[in-house]
Amino acid sequence: MHAMFFQRRTAGMRRTGAALLGAAALALGVPLAQAHHGWSWADGEQTTLDGTVHAVSMAPPHPMLQVKAADGALWQVDLGNPSQTERSGFTGQTTKAGDAIRVLGNRHRDHARLHMKAVRITVGGTHYDMYPERLRN
Amino acid sequence: MGLDEALAALALWPGARWLQDSGTAYLFVNAAHILGLGLLLGAIVPLDLRLAGLAFRHVPLAPMASVLVRAAGCGLALALLMGLWLFTVRPQDYAANPAFLCKMGLLLLALLNVTWQHAGAGWAAARQGGAVAAAVRVRAWLSLGLWLAVLVAGRWIGFV
Numbered sequence: 001m002h003a004m005f006f007q008r009r010t011a012g013m014r015r016t017g018a019a020l021l022g023a024a025a026l027a028l029g030v031p032l033a034q035a036h037h038g039w040s041w042a043d044g045e046q047t048t049l050d051g052t053v054h055a056v057s058m059a060p061p062h063p064m065l066q067v068k069a070a071d072g073a074l075w076q077v078d079l080g081n082p083s084q085t086e087r088s089g090f091t092g093q094t095t096k097a098g099d100a101i102r103v104l105g106n107r108h109r110d111h112a113r114l115h116m117k118a119v120r121i122t123v124g125g126t127h128y129d130m131y132p133e134r135l136r137n
Numbered sequence: 138m139g140l141d142e143a144l145a146a147l148a149l150w151p152g153a154r155w156l157q158d159s160g161t162a163y164l165f166v167n168a169a170h171i172l173g174l175g176l177l178l179g180a181i182v183p184l185d186l187r188l189a190g191l192a193f194r195h196v197p198l199a200p201m202a203s204v205l206v207r208a209a210g211c212g213l214a215l216a217l218l219m220g221l222w223l224f225t226v227r228p229q230d231y232a233a234n235p236a237f238l239c240k241m242g243l244l245l246l247a248l249l250n251v252t253w254q255h256a257g258a259g260w261a262a263a264r265q266g267g268a269v270a271a272a273v274r275v276r277a278w279l280s281l282g283l284w285l286a287v288l289v290a291g292r293w294i295g296f297v
Contacts, residue, residue: 041296059227060156060163061295082160 042106042117046134049075049103049116057091058085065121067101075114077103077121080130090121090128099123105130112132144228153225163226170219174288176212180205181284188269188277202264236297240290247283250276 055066055076063079080084095101101123107116117135120127129135138146147153156163184205186192193201225229231237254260259270280282 043165057227057230058157060160061167082163 039106039117041108043109044106046119046136047106047107047116049077049105049107051075051101051103053099053101054093054131055096055097056092063090065095065101065103065118067103069114073114075103075116077105078115078117079121080118084130088126088128088130089126090130094128095123140232141229144232147225147228150225152222156222156226166219166222170216170223173216173219177209177216178212178284178288180208180212181280184209185277185281188263189274189281190269197262197266198269198295199266204227231294234294234295234297236290240287240294243283243287243290247275247280247287250279250283254280 017056049067049069051067051069053065054068057064060082062081063085065077065079067075067077079090080088101121103116103118104120104122105116105118108114119131120129122128150159156166183193184201185239187194187196187198254273257270257272257276259273263269263273
């Protein structure tokens with residue numbers, strides 16, 4: 001019974017199956033971090049921003065901070081999604097306006113826009129890692 | 138009370154506070170919003186294509202319309218309700234987001250077009266099995282274009 005079933009499969013079906021498997025393997029091979037949609041607008045290189053906390057918003061979909069840089073300019077700093085942010089240990093009570101902060105992450109490709117995606121933020125000597133897999137030490 | 142104060146006050150109602158504090162609750166409301174728009178588009182696209190004469194030409198319009206109009210209406214109601222709720226989670230941020238404002242403009246146009254379509258004499262005639270008048274076809278095309286534009290504007294919100 002089984003032999004008859006396999007004889008009915010055509011060469012075309014086998015080729016299609018192989019192509020699908022190949023495509024799936026390629027798709028799975030792409031590193032998860034690079035497949036994440038949120039990085040396509042950012043620089044590939046990580047940079048550091050030093051400043052003071054101006055505002056904190058923990059509301060979904062993306063918690064974020066407003067950071068005032070040394071030159072007085074106001075930056076928008078995106079943290080992880082609510083789960084990622086929670087896993088970093090950072091909460092709405094972690095900082096308040098005026099606290100010194102260091103942000104390690106990827107800034108917007110258009111350098112005229114003061115917007116960056118935080119990989120790690122450091123407040124009061126403590127590190128909060130939003131995307132630990134992106135840290136290169 | 139200025140606009141900014143009114144928006145800030147919106148973010149304080151218990152439903153907004155709940156979603157601000159709980160990523161899990163937020164994702165359910167977000168999913169319900171997507172279900173609403175999925176139902177709306179899933180119904181309106183085949184209906185508008187039928188009206189435009191591009192698809193399902195062999196299918197009688199009357200039964201198609203009675204199912205799809207109702208489904209689209211339910212989807213729209215759900216999307217609007219969930220959308221309003223999601224808005225209150227970060228009202229000032231959304232009100233300052235150009236993609237969101239664009240979406241609201243397109244949504245208004247889409248809703249006006251729905252009213253226009255249903256109020257027209259051609260619509261009643263078409264639903265009774267008559268020919269689809271040119272005016273009805275035009276509004277079907279507009280409907281297709283506008284709802285797809287609303288969809289794209291909505292997705293753009295997160296990428297501005």
